Amino acid sequence: MNGTIKRVSVACLLMFGLLMANVTYLGTVKADDLRTDSRNSRAFFARYAIDRGWITTDDGKTTLAKTVDTGDSTYRFERRYPMGKPFAQVVGYFAPESSSGIEAAEGSYLDGSHPDLVVRRAIDMISGKPAKGASVDLTLVSKAQQIAYKDLASTGKRGAVVALDPKTGAVLTMVSVPSYDPNPLAVANKDTVNKAYNKLDKDDNKPLLNRAINLTFAPGSTFKTVTSAAYLSDDTSRTAETEVDAPDSLPLPGTSISLPNYHGESCGGRATLVEALTISCNTPFAKMGMDLGYDKLKEQAAKFGVGEPLQIPLEVAPSNIGPDQGKAALAKTAIGQQDNQMTPLQMAMVAAGIANKGTVMKPYLVNKILGPDGSEIDATRPDELSEAVSPEVAGELTKMMVNVVAHGTGTSAQLPGKTVAGKTGTAETAPGKPSHAWFIAFAPVDNPQVAVAVFVESGSAGNDATGGAVAAPIAHDVMQAVLGE
Structure with missing residues (x-):
């Protein structure tokens, strides 16, 4: 009899142990999978039982995402986006089964599930009140954001605009066009949301992709600022007035072809660095790249953040100058072609690093987190990413870029009463296809408050679009808006 009881006891203990192991497994390892499983109707309803925190900008003055009480016990709270398309790529959407942008990252x-809010969550549970989340205030300048969106969208362009505070890394503008209205993706109806999402997902123009950070593009002549930085840093005796070879065409080693200047223009055979950048000669910068070598050019690019994994807190696709494919390829890489691929954010970081006397700051989108009672839970503190160049080299680069806007290809970016530094870029894409148009800049030069990169995608602004004609005017408007003019 005792033996039977022992065997039953052991069996019960074993089953209890297995039960506890299964509960632990489901509650820890499988918890997230079960919570997000599309068949979990409980999770679906729970999403609408939370008084989700708001997303704002301009120190809380502009509401980008808010929660309204519908009075419906089943779908108590509903998400709305009053500013719509201009902010959609950053703010994202909160859908029945998914989210994106800041809605996902924060x-x-x-x-309200963050550990910083555990006390508040306990109070809400005890009091029986709906769970309430914290608010997220962004660094965006709403006026500049809307102007950037209007400038791109009103003429049917595809592209992106990024503006940074050079001294802090705060993202002042991040626009991607085409965009989308996030409101249809936020309704509490899976079928409605799926139809709206699928329509956007199948759109050939890819409005769900944030061209500012999700995609990379050939930067064209804007990358000549990086090549110039490497060339100046390689020999401290060099300045903006240093003369370099500037032939009408440059034979490429190991090939039977020569690299020409844009549209076959002549740069006079010899030119100072400032002259070469002002009229955007290809041949001198291509030769600089070959003379420096792949490793030095890659190292300089890395100092500006190229290849660095970034979360702002949105995840940023890494930029890259491409692999080492020999001297001929390196000549093209040095002028922003070949396999050279940059995000608009990365090129804004290049401009910002030069503006900030050589120091690149980590870019960030979140200004601060505010608890449900309005108290500050967290705030972003500016942090250095890297020392791209010395203050002296940054000064020489600034002189060169000032001349581009004052007398060269970037005159459309001039601001009344303020000195602007900039660089145009016209990046070839494929034979017979239109070019990308770029412009990077910062202002005012004596006290930089904004650095900007404007990218206009191939074919969306005509077949012969250039950075000076298409991208520079947009940069002008964005800088003017940031500076409060």
Whole structure:
């Protein structure tokens, strides 16, 4: 009899142990999968039981995402986006089964599940009140954001605009066009949301992609600023007035072809660095790249953040100058072609690093996190990413870029009463296809408050678009808006 009881006891203990192991497994390892499973109707309804925190900008003065009480016990709270398309790529959407942008990146604060909100969550549970999340205030300047969007969208362009505070790294503008209205993706109806999402997902223009950070493009002549930085840093005796070879065409080693200047223009055979950048000669910068070698050019690019994994907190696709494919390829890489691929954010960081006397700051989108009671939970503190160049080299680069805007290809970016430094770029894409148009800049030069990169995608601004004609005027408007003019 005792033996039977022992065997039953052991069996019960074993089953209890297995039960506890299964509960632990489901509650820890499988918890997220079960919570997000599309068949979990409980999770679906729970998403709408939370008074989700708001997303704002301009120190809380402009509302980008808000929660309204519908009075419906099933779908108590609904998400709305009053500013719509201009901010959609940054703010994202909060859908029945998914989220994107800041809605996803800061989701644990917005839905109140972050450890910083554990006390508040306990109070709400005890009091029986709906769970309430924290608010997220962004660094965006709403006026500049809307102007950047209007300038791109009103003429049917595809592209992106990024503006940074050079001294802090705060993202002042981040626009991607085409964009989308996030409101249809936020309704509490899976079928409606799926139809709206699928329509956007199948759109050939890819409005769901943030061209500012999700995609990379050939930067064209804007990359000549990086090549110039490497050339000046390689020999401290060099300045903006140093003369370099500037032939009408440059034979490429190991090939039977020569690299010409844009549209076959002549740069006079010899030119100072400032002259070469002002009229955007290809041949001198291509030769600089070959003379420096791949490793030095890659190292200089890395000092500006190229290849650095970034989260702002949105994830940023890494930029890259491409692999080492020999001297001929390096000549093209040095002028922003070949396999050279940059995000608009990365090129804004290049401009910002030069503006900030050589120091590149980590870019960031979140200004601060505010608890449900309005108290500050967290705030971003500016942090250095790297020392791209010395202050002296940054000064020489600034002189060169000032001349581009004052007398060269970037005159459309001039601001009344303020000195602007900039560089145009016209990047070839494929034989017979239109070029990308770029412009990077910062202002005012004596006290930089904004650095900007404007990218206009191939074919969306005509077949012969250039950075000076298409991108520079947009940069002008964005800088003017940031500076409050």
